Amino acid sequence: MKLRQLIRRVIAAGAGIVLAGALLTVPAAPAHAAPGGSGPYPADYETTLRLPGHTVYRPAVLPTGVLLPIVAWGNGACRADGTMFENFLKELASHGFLVIASGRPGGTGRTDADMLTEAIDWAIAENGRLGSRYRGRIDTAEIAVMGQSCGGLEAYEASADPRVTTTGIWNSGMLSDLDNHRLARLHAPIGYFVGGPSDIAYENAMDDWNRLPAGLPAFMGNLDVGHFGTYGQSNGGEFGRVGAAWLKWQLKGDPAARAMFVGQNCGLCSGPWQIMRKNLT
Numbered sequence: 001m002k003l004r005q006l007i008r009r010v011i012a013a014g015a016g017i018v019l020a021g022a023l024l025t026v027p028a029a030p031a032h033a034a035p036g037g038s039g040p041y042p043a044d045y046e047t048t049l050r051l052p053g054h055t056v057y058r059p060a061v062l063p064t065g066v067l068l069p070i071v072a073w074g075n076g077a078c079r080a081d082g083t084m085f086e087n088f089l090k091e092l093a094s095h096g097f098l099v100i101a102s103g104r105p106g107g108t109g110r111t112d113a114d115m116l117t118e119a120i121d122w123a124i125a126e127n128g129r130l131g132s133r134y135r136g137r138i139d140t141a142e143i144a145v146m147g148q149s150c151g152g153l154e155a156y157e158a159s160a161d162p163r164v165t166t167t168g169i170w171n172s173g174m175l176s177d178l179d180n181h182r183l184a185r186l187h188a189p190i191g192y193f194v195g196g197p198s199d200i201a202y203e204n205a206m207d208d209w210n211r212l213p214a215g216l217p218a219f220m221g222n223l224d225v226g227h228f229g230t231y232g233q234s235n236g237g238e239f240g241r242v243g244a245a246w247l248k249w250q251l252k253g254d255p256a257a258r259a260m261f262v263g264q265n266c267g268l269c270s271g272p273w274q275i276m277r278k279n280l281t
Contacts, residue, residue: 036060037094038235039244045083045090047104051122053115055082055101057093062137068098069142069251070123072116072158074151075102076171080109085148088236088243095244097251098123098138102151113157116145120163142251144168146243149201149227153179160185166250168243171195171227173204180211189217189280191246193239196224196274212278219246219261220276221268242268 036042041059048056058068071092075084080103093099100119102111120143127138144166147155152172159167160182167190174180190212194205202222209220223229223238230237245267248257260267261280268275 037091037240039091039094039096041066041094041096043090043093045086045093045101045105047082048122050126051100051119053080053102053104053107054119054122055103055105057089057099057101059093059096062133063096066096066137067139068096068134068137069139069144069247070120071097071099071144071146071247071251072119072155073099073101074111074113074116074145074147074154074158076147076149076151078111078150078154079103080107080111081105082107085231085236087233088231088240091236091240092244092247095248097247098134102154111151111154113154116147116154116158117161120145120161139251141165144247144251146170148172148229148231152201156182156186159188159190162187164188166190166246168193168246169205169208170239170243171199171201171205171229173201173206173208175204180208183208183211184213186213186216189250190219191250192218192220193229193242193246194220194222195226195229196222198224199227201227209276215279217280218278219280222274223272224274238272242273 041063043057044060045055045057082101082103083105089099102115123138124140126132126134127140142165143163145155145158145164146168148170149172152169155167165188169192192205194202212218230239245257245260248254
């Protein structure tokens, strides 16, 4: 039985979380992050009454003269725990991003794609709100939606929002051909970051890759680490390093970050990553 059929049948039977090791499985809680991440702006997280169902990762001291692009993040298992990917998300934020994860710290329950849109709406509103610590500090023209596993499916859905300027799909892929219409709605560069053939989402991600709209800039990176990636490692491990680079290129135009993905001698062209590219310049 094909993976998509198997997962769909389990969900249809009423299971909230799929079989152990399958696409919506909850990974083990990550180890405690190295404080702040490795970027120039040591990061922390907070909650706010204006967005009560989310966790906000940002530089602990907001940098002067630096605008923070927006990154909306959906968790694996669509789990409403905003600290489920703490190491990884602190790493991203430490490079000068406002990262908003669905769910409160240590939260329970499930999330949906609307929560990614809510995160974007909140950040844009905070940039203009009198009295907000973020007033005039957010780059509201540069927005990423990303997610792992089930959260990647949420990111697909939220990517139809015309404000989105890049999408990140982590260990994820469409579960059913009935959802492939969402691929046709993609309009911004997309990056896939998958755990290699041992990743339960590998087949799905590769199928999606072959169905992307013609002309869409796209990157596919496979690192042989399986479905749970390196998120729990210090600073999010290799996934944290490459994820930060993707965001720095796509949302900040960083030429050094771009060199990791583009060209015959790109930074990821040799080494453990297996990569494919479409329309990247």
